[in-house]
Amino acid sequence: MSSVRNPGARRRAGSHPSLAVLAARLRCPNCGASLTPAERALACARGHRFDLARQGHVALLPPRRRNARGDSAQMVAARETFLGAGHYAPIAAAINAATRAVVGRVTDSAPSVVDLGAGTGYYLAALMEELGDWWGIALDASAPALRRALRAHPRIAAIACDVWHQLPIQDAAAHVVVNVFAPRNGHEIARVLSPDGALVVVTPTPHHLQQLVPALGLLGIDPDKQARVRATLSPHFEAVAHRAVDFDMTLTHGDVQALVSMGPSARHLDPDDVRHALAHLPDDLRVTASANVDTFRRA
Ligand SMILES: C[S@@+](CC[C@H](N)C(=O)[O-])C[C@H]1O[C@@H](n2cnc3c(N)ncnc32)[C@H](O)[C@@H]1O
Numbered sequence: 433m434s435s436v437r438n439p440g441a442r443r444r445a446g447s448h449p450s451l452a453v454l455a456a457r458l459r460c461p462n463c464g465a466s467l468t469p470a471e472r473a474l475a476c477a478r479g480h481r482f483d484l485a486r487q488g489h490v491a492l493l494p495p496r497r498r499n500a501r502g503d504s505a506q507m508v509a510a511r512e513t514f515l516g517a518g519h520y521a522p523i524a525a526a527i528n529a530a531t532r533a534v535v536g537r538v539t540d541s542a543p544s545v546v547d548l549g550a551g552t553g554y555y556l557a558a559l560m561e562e563l564g565d566w567w568g569i570a571l572d573a574s575a576p577a578l579r580r581a582l583r584a585h586p587r588i589a590a591i592a593c594d595v596w597h598q599l600p601i602q603d604a605a606a607h608v609v610v611n612v613f614a615p616r617n618g619h620e621i622a623r624v625l626s627p628d629g630a631l632v633v634v635t636p637t638p639h640h641l642q643q644l645v646p647a648l649g650l651l652g653i654d655p656d657k658q659a660r661v662r663a664t665l666s667p668h669f670e671a672v673a674h675r676a677v678d679f680d681m682t683l684t685h686g687d688v689q690a691l692v693s694m695g696p697s698a699r700h701l702d703p704d705d706v707r708h709a710l711a712h713l714p715d716d717l718r719v720t721a722s723a724n725v726d727t728f729r730r731a
């Protein structure tokens with residue numbers, strides 16, 4: 433990309449070189465044009481301008497569209513605590529391995545990974561380390577999550593958007609799309625993925641956190657989840673690889689509280705009820721983590 437070799441463009445994006453490199457791959461939500469770095473902002477040739485938040489992420493939303501409800505500041509802080517302790521490191525390793533297996537065909541000089549519902553950027557940062565000279569675009573609705581994603585790695589740009597709508601990414605501009613425990617829109621993923629690229633999707637299996645579901649009243653996982661995900665992606669994608677990631681974690685009550693607070697059950701459980709239920713359980717709990725890592729190519 434021309435901006436990779438253009439240090440002036442890097443300077444115009446202020447302290448976020450990732451945005452300078454990645455701006456041309458982003459899409460103006462008003463008119464679809466590509467974006468260029470301006471002073472603390474991104475702008476398109478037609479004059480639409482999107483200011484950077486103080487923390488460095490940028491919202492690319494169509495006019496008058498309010499963003500989707502992303503994870504709250506509390507959920508994001510809990511996610512950072514839990515993931516930062518390394519409990520889900522085997523999932524990051526499986527995503528790295530799945531991605532490594534499909535990037536051989538990519539020839540772009542500045543290849544990019546788009547993470548749909550990136551959260552704190554934990555998995556995207558691990559991929560940046562794994563892949564070396566790749567760039568990452570974290571998409572999420574949650575501003576507190578994006579602030580962390582930006583800090584997670586210097587080659588990550590963080591964009592606020594609603595992944596159910598048109599993604600703020602140019603056609604075929606992503607070489608890999610990853611989607612970990614987060615919403616996905618198959619039609620849009622197919623549009624933004626380059627023909628030589630691949631999609632890596634991580635979904636929980638019904639065994640995920642199985643010891644905690646009845647004990648704490650967590651939301652269970654639909655046994656047909658993987659089949660439903662494949663069916664919704666099938667018009668656009670074909671499955672090319674599958675990895676099962678199953679491992680046991682030893683968690684303290686504090687770990688479990690963070691785990692509950694970062695997930696979907698946080699929206700319907702009372703933290704006091706969780707504390708009371710935990711008091712009846714041993715302090716070092718064996719808890720199963722279980723996920724499917726599925727890789728797809730464009731059909
Ligand atoms: C369960 S978290 C997973 C985060 C990250 N992938 C991880 O595994 O650590 C789901 C993420 O999707 C984001 N999200 C939910 N609905 C969204 C939407 N409509 N558009 C963009 N992001 C959304 C949330 O803010 C949250 O960060």
Ligand SMILES: [Zn+2]
Binds near residue numbers: 461463465480
């Ligand atoms: Zn525009």
